[in-house]
Amino acid sequence: MQPGGIIVDMTTSEPSLAKEIFDQAQRQGVSSIDGNVTVYPFSPSTNENTLQAPVSGGDVGAREATLSIMAGGDVDAIARVLPLLKLMGKNIRHMGGAGAGQHTKMVNQILIATNMIGVVEGLLYAYKSGLDLDEAIAAVGAGAAGSWSINNLGPRIAKRDFNPGFMVEHFLKDLGIALKESQAMGLSLPGLALANQLFVAVQSQANGGRLGTQALMLALEKLNNIHS
Incomplete structure (x- = not known):
């Protein structure tokens, strides 16, 4: 790569x-933005940049270019690639220096993991109560309990559609990073640890790692001896 290029x-x-x-x-002499390795060349200048730009939004967000992009790295480098990032996402934020984008993605994955426990437990309760x-x-998706997961993945669970928007095996990789980083910071996050264990249980089932994260329902059903 020539000086002045940016690694995204x-x-x-x-x-x-x-x-x-x-x-x-x-x-x-290159810049980088945190994070799918995509290289975009620019005209030579004094140095190159690397940007970390993890994304969130799942398969639908990718298709509709509505991903959330959390970028870490040099602010000037991010400004230069912003037109490209806008082709993929709408919510694009500079989170700080190198590594900040990845830390923000961990926040995202922790929230998704623990929220998914609430989603599947709530739906399991709803099923059992008739x-x-x-x-x-x-009813609940429009109120205080509403979330992206219940409104987007809840209907898939109801239809027994466990096809992946994001595979369990990939999600477990992310949760492993979140656990490692949490431990390095001296944080005890029991909800994250529990979610990781439950997703491991999903992965242990036939082809479980290739299912979507909403397949967490399968682990809770097995735990409660429920066969839908």
């Missing part, structure tokens, strides 16, 4: 790796 790394990886890539890029799942989702 859109994978989810350890924040320490994002910092390592950034430092190496700086030594070679409620219509679609009606229950419509």
Whole structure:
């Protein structure tokens, strides 16, 4: 890559790796943004940049270009690639220096993991009490309990559609990073640890790792000896 180029790394990886890539890029006159490794060349200038830009929004967000992009790295480098990022997402934020994008993605994954426990437990309760799942989702999804997960993945669960928007095996990789980073910071996050264990239980089922994260319902059904 020529000096003045920008590396845009859109994978989810350890924040320490994002910092390592950034430092190496700086030594070679390149910039980087945290994170799917995509390289976009620019006209030569004094140095190159590396940006970390993890994304959130699932399969629908990717198709409709409504992903949330959380970027870490040099603010000027992010400004230069902003037109490209806007082709993929609407909510684009500079979170800080190298590694900040990855840390923000961990916040995102922790919230999704723990929220999914609430989603599947709530729907399991609704099922066991005899409620219509679609009606229950419509009722609570518009109120304080509403979330992206209940409104988007809840209907899939009701239809027994566990096809992946984001695969369990990939999600477990992210949760492993979140657990490692939490431990490094001296944080005890029992909800995250529980979610990780439950998703491991999903992965242990036949083809479980290739199912979507909404397949967490299968682990809770097995735990309660419920066969839908």
